[in-house]
Amino acid sequence: MVVQREPLNIKKYIAVGLLTFLVFSLGVTIGLLLEKVRYSELKSENQLQDITYNSLQLQLLFLTSLTENEESCSVLITTLQQSVTVLEQSLEKLLMWEKDATISKEGMSLLKRKYTLDNIRYWLFANKNKETCDVNFITVLYFFSNKNCDICPDQGIILSYYKEIFDERLLIFPIDLDLTSEEPMIQLLISKFNITETTKPVLIVEDKKYVGILSTDELGNIICNSFSHPQSECEDVL
Amino acid sequence: MAYLIKIIILCTYFISLYFSIFWLVTLEEKLSKVKQEKKNKKQPTVYPFVSIIIPAYNEEDTVQSTIASVLNLDYPKNCYEIIVIDDGSTDSTSEKIDASIKNNSSVPVIFKKQKNQGKAAALNWGLSKSKGDFFACLDADSVVESDILKKMLLFYQEHEKNIVIVTPLMKIVKPKNLLQKFQRVEYILAAFIQRLMGDIDCIYIAPGPFSLYRTKIIQDLGGFDEKNITEDQEIAYRVQSHHFKIRQCPEAFVRTVAPRNLAEFYKQRNRWFKGSLFNLMKYKKMFLNRKYGDFGIFQLPLNLSVYLLGIITFCFFTYYIVKPIWQTVYKIILLNFDIGTILKQFFSSSFDILQLDLGIMFVLYVALSIALYFFYVSHQFSNEKMFEEGVVYLFPYFFLYYVLLSVISIIVLLEMIVGKKQKW
Numbered sequence: 001m002v003v004q005r006e007p008l009n010i011k012k013y014i015a016v017g018l019l020t021f022l023v024f025s026l027g028v029t030i031g032l033l034l035e036k037v038r039y040s041e042l043k044s045e046n047q048l049q050d051i052t053y054n055s056l057q058l059q060l061l062f063l064t065s066l067t068e069n070e071e072s073c074s075v076l077i078t079t080l081q082q083s084v085t086v087l088e089q090s091l092e093k094l095l096m097w098e099k100d101a102t103i104s105k106e107g108m109s110l111l112k113r114k115y116t117l118d119n120i121r122y123w124l125f126a127n128k129n130k131e132t133c134d135v136n137f138i139t140v141l142y143f144f145s146n147k148n149c150d151i152c153p154d155q156g157i158i159l160s161y162y163k164e165i166f167d168e169r170l171l172i173f174p175i176d177l178d179l180t181s182e183e184p185m186i187q188l189l190i191s192k193f194n195i196t197e198t199t200k201p202v203l204i205v206e207d208k209k210y211v212g213i214l215s216t217d218e219l220g221n222i223i224c225n226s227f228s229h230p231q232s233e234c235e236d237v238l
Numbered sequence: 239m240a241y242l243i244k245i246i247i248l249c250t251y252f253i254s255l256y257f258s259i260f261w262l263v264t265l266e267e268k269l270s271k272v273k274q275e276k277k278n279k280k281q282p283t284v285y286p287f288v289s290i291i292i293p294a295y296n297e298e299d300t301v302q303s304t305i306a307s308v309l310n311l312d313y314p315k316n317c318y319e320i321i322v323i324d325d326g327s328t329d330s331t332s333e334k335i336d337a338s339i340k341n342n343s344s345v346p347v348i349f350k351k352q353k354n355q356g357k358a359a360a361l362n363w364g365l366s367k368s369k370g371d372f373f374a375c376l377d378a379d380s381v382v383e384s385d386i387l388k389k390m391l392l393f394y395q396e397h398e399k400n401i402v403i404v405t406p407l408m409k410i411v412k413p414k415n416l417l418q419k420f421q422r423v424e425y426i427l428a429a430f431i432q433r434l435m436g437d438i439d440c441i442y443i444a445p446g447p448f449s450l451y452r453t454k455i456i457q458d459l460g461g462f463d464e465k466n467i468t469e470d471q472e473i474a475y476r477v478q479s480h481h482f483k484i485r486q487c488p489e490a491f492v493r494t495v496a497p498r499n500l501a502e503f504y505k506q507r508n509r510w511f512k513g514s515l516f517n518l519m520k521y522k523k524m525f526l527n528r529k530y531g532d533f534g535i536f537q538l539p540l541n542l543s544v545y546l547l548g549i550i551t552f553c554f555f556t557y558y559i560v561k562p563i564w565q566t567v568y569k570i571i572l573l574n575f576d577i578g579t580i581l582k583q584f585f586s587s588s589f590d591i592l593q594l595d596l597g598i599m600f601v602l603y604v605a606l607s608i609a610l611y612f613f614y615v616s617h618q619f620s621n622e623k624m625f626e627e628g629v630v631y632l633f634p635y636f637f638l639y640y641v642l643l644s645v646i647s648i649i650v651l652l653e654m655i656v657g658k659k660q661k662w
Binding site: 004017023031032038041093154 | 592
């Protein structure tokens with residue numbers, strides 16, 4: 001018996017290919033639109049940060065000109081604490097979205113640099129604020145790297161844990177050391193705190209420097225001992 | 239590296255989507271034909287002689303039901319014979335076969351006990367004794383409906399002359415556990431896809447439960463390959479390589495027992511996957527060869543991509559499920575088991591829709607919608623209720639069952655790399 005197959009329906013293969021391409025392109029377009037929306041959101045959040053920072057500066061200037069400033073200090077501190085928390089959240093989002101970014105990768109990188117600068121100026125501001133107001137928060141400057149530091153994520157987990165416990169009383173300012181070559185300000189901090197390639201991560205809790213990873217217990221002790229007023233949470237930590 | 243992973247992910251989605259849309263387009267092309275075929279109430283005009291070959295190996299629990307279903311076929315008793323081969327069973331299969339055929343006088347039965355030589359050898363022996371123009375192979379763990387032979391022969395009479403194998407629509411005997419429920423859905427979907435495959439000459443397997451063959455042509459093609467661990471697939475590949483046709487008769491039902499536990503399931507799928515790879519290698523000349531139509535251009539690349547997709551599914555599962563689980567466990571240890579704070583931290587993080595990868599989700603949504611549409615149509619086609627076994631098990635079916643299969647495919651590939659020998 002001589003048998004033959006039906007000829008191949010090439011048109012069907014092409015039609016299916018086109019349909020697949022259409023659906024796929026739609027998916028890719030949605031992805032790109034989403035990236036743009038993410039970028040815009042980060043930018044507008046950053047603009048808001050700038051305005052808040054200007055406001056804080058003005059508030060501090062105003063307070064230093066007064067003799068009775070206790071009540072006004074509480075407004076300043078609350079604004080600062082909230083603002084730093086928002087800054088942390090925005091930076092977290094930025095780091096997450098930056099990995100998936102394609103069209104706005106460059107913009108995201110610039111934004112990351114901007115957020116790092118914001119962190120540094122907020123850290124300076126928070127320290128300056130201590131001279132004028134009686135504050136109940138502590139500051140942690142956290143130097144980390146994503147490229148040459150396997151244990152840095154662990155330190156990040158422990159810091160987030162204490163952030164959850166102490167909330168706005170613990171102000172964390174993360175500084176990405178991978179941006180050193182792009183941002184001279186980071187270089188200045190590196191020189192000031194004498195940070196080298198082998199000493200990562202580095203924590204500056206208040207004014208004290210801690211090199212290498214700090215365990216949950218060690219960091220808990222350091223944080224609790226740094227508060228000027230006793231904290232109820234420290235009863236569990238210490 | 240990150241870019242490479244991204245490209246692999248995008249290619250995987252694209253290929254999966256292409257296959258899904260291909261089946262959807264085929265379905266739309268053939269839907270009216272499928273509906274029409276289901277209404278066929280005619281009877282065959284002639285009753286050719288048929289040999290039913292039942293190879294059995296350690297099937298003491300089911301072989302009697304299998305033989306009983308064949309003895310009770312609604313088909314002239316003088317027009318078929320039964321050939322039972324006990325392929326060296328170590329249990330009481332032989333005694334059970336003896337008991338089943340002892341009181342039968344209406345249908346001629348040949349019963350042979352032999353040393354274990356494998357299913358293909360048993361089938362070849364049966365084929366050599368076969369007197370029928372057609373022969374059916376029936377696994378000893380399956381039961382047929384009484385009108386199956388009439389329906390399948392009518393199908394032969396009403397369709398093209400160069401059909402060499404007609405397969406039935408396989409269903410699972412009432413599932414008793416979750417694994418069998420998964421397999422029930424899988425069989426319903428697979429049966430429907432096989433129906434569509436038949437229309438574009440892409441059927442690549444003649445299932446053990448009651449595939450009906452033209453005896454002369456199969457004998458001319460050399461019978462079953464005794465060295466092959468999936469002889470039912472190999473014979474289909476060989477038939478396709480000679481451009482003969484294989485069709486599914488959607489009205490002919492056969493029920494088979496699905497593996498009851500993971501060990502049985504693993505053994506079965508391991509053999510299927512390995513056999514499938516062996517056959518792909520054996521018939522590589524057909525791969526992407528236009529001479530073999532859709533079978534060469536579409537079906538064989540699809541069969542191969544199942545393994546590639548299996549590996550990628552496994553990697554995704556590890557990355558998106560196992561890795562976060564491990565990270566959470568690690569975090570709990572790192573934070574001195576303060577689960578209360580960790581939970582608080584988890585619930586205090588607000589949900590942001592922008593965190594979702596909506597672009598990829600859109601592609602997945604389209605692919606899942608096609609899968610659900612097929613799920614619906616295939617149940618209608620098989621006269622099965624969609625939610626007969628409940629709804630809850632469907633979620634793990636769609637999201638975990640294929641991960642389980644992907645794990646088995648990875649093991650198979652590893653075993654093949656280290657050269658582990660496979661027995662039937």
